[in-house]
Amino acid sequence: MHLAVIGLGRMGANIARRLMRGGHTVVGFDRNPPLIEAIAGEGAIAASSLEDVAAKLASPRIFWLMLPAGQATEDTIQTLTGFAEPGDIIIDGGNSFYKDDIRRAKELQQKSLHYVDVGTSGGVWGRERGYCMMIGGDKATVALLDPIFSTLSPGLGTIPRTPARLEQEGEDPRAEQGYIHAGPAGAGHFVKMVHNGIEYGLMQAYAEGFDILKGRASDRLPEDERFELNLTDIAEVWRRGSVISSWLLDLTAAALAKDQMLSPFSGRVSDSGEGQWTVDAAMEEAVPINVLSAALFARYRSRVEHTFADQVLSAMRFGFGGHVEMPQ
């Protein structure tokens, strides 16, 4: 198919590459001209502006946006809406908030434009492994775009098939290829958002476990209950036949194998919004999520040395017990 990829940062460029490798024709654009040149050097058609992008595509035009969520995405959609003709399709492949998708789809529908939101997982590895995609939009449009999704997806690969799927008929075969049509506009990013919420929880579970392992060497423990554990080997062994093997564990094992102390990393952890939105979504549904929220809060906490809350505790303890603070 012919489509534009707008936003040629690491993710956008990799998506363009995987699409071209799969035989699609890509028109590339970015605010930053060198990125356009780079992708043009790999076979894409360079566009010099959003207008130029539109001019270089035939109807129905397909615009795949791979931009930072928020203002950049919003503005670009506004601009494209100006040029777009009925039937054109805007795909937001970034990490937009699902309520923005719902709103945009309604706005675009009034101009007979189609809006599709694609939550994309796979990080920097997706170019090789393929991208796991969670798609929201109307059925016909998503079906029309199937060759694109099929190219970007990882496919069956070497991952063993889920037994019950083999026995049953009528399952959507796309899930096994690594992409799903999750529902109407917004559903794709909603599922991706929960995916990221889970990711935060999984990461924090591993992180706390390794923290306990490392803390076991503390000389405040009784001598015979103290262990100097080899975290590198532990991460490695858990990859092999254990219940907690996972891709995140693979990454942890790789990092520990390079440096068991993880000394390149200070531990200030940012978050990308999806964790917060996941907590919001859960609260709207009155679903208790102590693990997912604790994982998010651990990230907030990692970014300050002391909270004001800590100071309030110290002040109270001084007030009722004359307790002075622990020395550094």
Next chain:
Amino acid sequence: MHLAVIGLGRMGANIARRLMRGGHTVVGFDRNPPLIEAIAGEGAIAASSLEDVAAKLASPRIFWLMLPAGQATEDTIQTLTGFAEPGDIIIDGGNSFYKDDIRRAKELQQKSLHYVDVGTSGGVWGRERGYCMMIGGDKATVALLDPIFSTLSPGLGTIPRTPARLEQEGEDPRAEQGYIHAGPAGAGHFVKMVHNGIEYGLMQAYAEGFDILKGRASDRLPEDERFELNLTDIAEVWRRGSVISSWLLDLTAAALAKDQMLSPFSGRVSDSGEGQWTVDAAMEEAVPINVLSAALFARYRSRVEHTFADQVLSAMRFGFGGHVEMPQ
């Protein structure tokens, strides 16, 4: 009554003073001679050793220990057990672990000695306000010691009486005086331990609330959703007619009135063991306690700038997304 107070630190000395003011005769001892002299100067009988303490009391001898939980208390009980005569009473007024009380009571019983554990709340304010006491031990011994507990307790004071207690008969009148016989040995410290577990939870709830109030001035927020709140006045107003008024809030209001930034306090918060024991007790009972455990963990977290868990998170994020850490 005549009794010994062993351990004349701040808490022990204040207890001795309140007892003497109530007409009791106190024999005082401490490892640290100047503390003995000090309390002798206020009317106590000085003892020069634990043997001397025993010699200066008549049967049944009453030893009130006010020592750090753990080895100090354990050793002193061992030593006293050597001198003690059948019918003598050892009271542990410190913060011992309730399972230690259970064990000690059994050991002492074999020598016809009585063991009483007293969980004591009131901090540095107890000398004036009186001490809230939670007592474990056998019924007859606790009854025998009633004049001591009655003197130390705050009494009815100005605190309004609980309506349903006025209407009912058969309630234990001691609770309204500020002390209870909670059950057999260990029950006193068990109730005190849960008291402290709750205390951690309450403190953290206030602390988080004030953290949110303070954080509202952040210039990362949209300008019209940003407030410069006066935390001193907020703490004060909540003391007056609000649902969350409490003694801990009074202390917070006092600290904020002195310095709204709480700048004397860095926020490294220690914990005294009871929080951990409370979590243990809850796990033995399979009782879910997300708030009490989170309050304890917040204290642990306050004592390190970054956890190894934080570093593990950063390493994973770099692994799957090439994310670099946030700058300081």
Next chain:
Amino acid sequence: MHLAVIGLGRMGANIARRLMRGGHTVVGFDRNPPLIEAIAGEGAIAASSLEDVAAKLASPRIFWLMLPAGQATEDTIQTLTGFAEPGDIIIDGGNSFYKDDIRRAKELQQKSLHYVDVGTSGGVWGRERGYCMMIGGDKATVALLDPIFSTLSPGLGTIPRTPARLEQEGEDPRAEQGYIHAGPAGAGHFVKMVHNGIEYGLMQAYAEGFDILKGRASDRLPEDERFELNLTDIAEVWRRGSVISSWLLDLTAAALAKDQMLSPFSGRVSDSGEGQWTVDAAMEEAVPINVLSAALFARYRSRVEHTFADQVLSAMRFGFGGHVEMPQ
């Protein structure tokens, strides 16, 4: 002063009564005519409609709304805005979301109307104890309304004064009377929201503590570590000289004194929105709040017998270990 109270449910009626007792003239209105009659019987001026309310007040007219947050409040403000004349004042004394306040104040300002938000704590006890009030709005309007706030507030009462306030000059004296001008529109409800978030945390801390005390009688525990604790007496004794005394504990003691098993209460706990908004506000500020969120989630959890999450856990455990579920 002359003012209208719109919404004569329990809270609204009590506020009207306290105002009249303080010498103010109250015009009363409610969608439900018998409530108007009732308050008229106690000395208020009955109004038959919002228009009639407006007609019965002199300029600048003061409308105190005491309505459920959300649509009821929103609609009434819309209607009043129709009649209102420059300088009129609309007070929202309910539990509105602070961002609604910010929006409304802007809208009303364009018509030269004043908007004041008042977060009110005190529950059903406020009529007697007075209401703790957190007020948002412009300085001049809040100053104009001072006689009203002064009447509704609890005043200094018998609550001991915070020491540092006595020594310092320049503190806002209103805080000690039980009301504060927290900041511009929205600030009142923001502070009240955090108040309720804290309230959830405090309540859950006590609740978990009592759960541990009750669980100690479990026959799954070793016999000598099992205690049959008298929760009624424990709650009572903690009211007296302990660090965790509070008004919420007073209420708990009162409930336990009536029925130690709390058998009238099944334990389905609702929440009023503020807990969720507090978590949202904290996330906007990146403030970690494990205790306040856990308190909210405990309420969600109390409302379902099993979550789908529980079922997912069971399904996994069956998958990897052949574990069957525990019998009921």
Next chain:
Amino acid sequence: MHLAVIGLGRMGANIARRLMRGGHTVVGFDRNPPLIEAIAGEGAIAASSLEDVAAKLASPRIFWLMLPAGQATEDTIQTLTGFAEPGDIIIDGGNSFYKDDIRRAKELQQKSLHYVDVGTSGGVWGRERGYCMMIGGDKATVALLDPIFSTLSPGLGTIPRTPARLEQEGEDPRAEQGYIHAGPAGAGHFVKMVHNGIEYGLMQAYAEGFDILKGRASDRLPEDERFELNLTDIAEVWRRGSVISSWLLDLTAAALAKDQMLSPFSGRVSDSGEGQWTVDAAMEEAVPINVLSAALFARYRSRVEHTFADQVLSAMRFGFGGHVEMPQ
């Protein structure tokens, strides 16, 4: 090698089978004679008692215990210690508490016996996939037993090797085969315990995520923010190229593919002790673990309809606000 497997339940029998398939000679014993007959039918040597087990092995005798942690394991070790001769080896392959291992190793050492603790992951799948093993004990004994561990382990298999391990020399090659010598006695079960603690956290993270996805269909949500999501396809798609792919997700996908409502599972989730011990270990080290503890508490909570804590909350809410509980 020749060794005994004591305890022929599902795990023990599968271990015996995998060992025999690997060329080892197994003496089998269980309290339950039919289990002995069954394994004898598959090639093991039947033993009629622990004495008989000892008689059927040559020095140094190797006893692999695969019994429930606690009394069963403790008693069997006591009995074996009676017969054992210097140099004999007792392996505890169950889920013992690591502090029991430390104590036992000391006791056995006084009789010149060797104690090895093996934490084993792999569940019912281990017979085919091999077992991930974490081993504690003295170096020479663990080295002596290497042929056994090598047979039981999964080996390199098809799992991609960790890049940094390929480049570095001096790494312990056993980790890549799926077993490690973690440290002295107790270290094996310690690492396995943390493994299970992490497992709880991972499981709860997925569980909460799916709970949010399912809850999105709630009719209390605004209609256009409501999605009917296909959980089966979502679990499947996340297995393919996503950051959160894992073996636990594979199991979840398999369970959902069979029944999207997971209706065979009510959601009462038990726990096996390791979760609790992990929290204990973290507290001993003062490591904050909000995720791992929340995962454990979610299991406790799943086992009761309402906690007493819930009732306490309801009682307070009634006390301060006259709030009645939500209807069922």
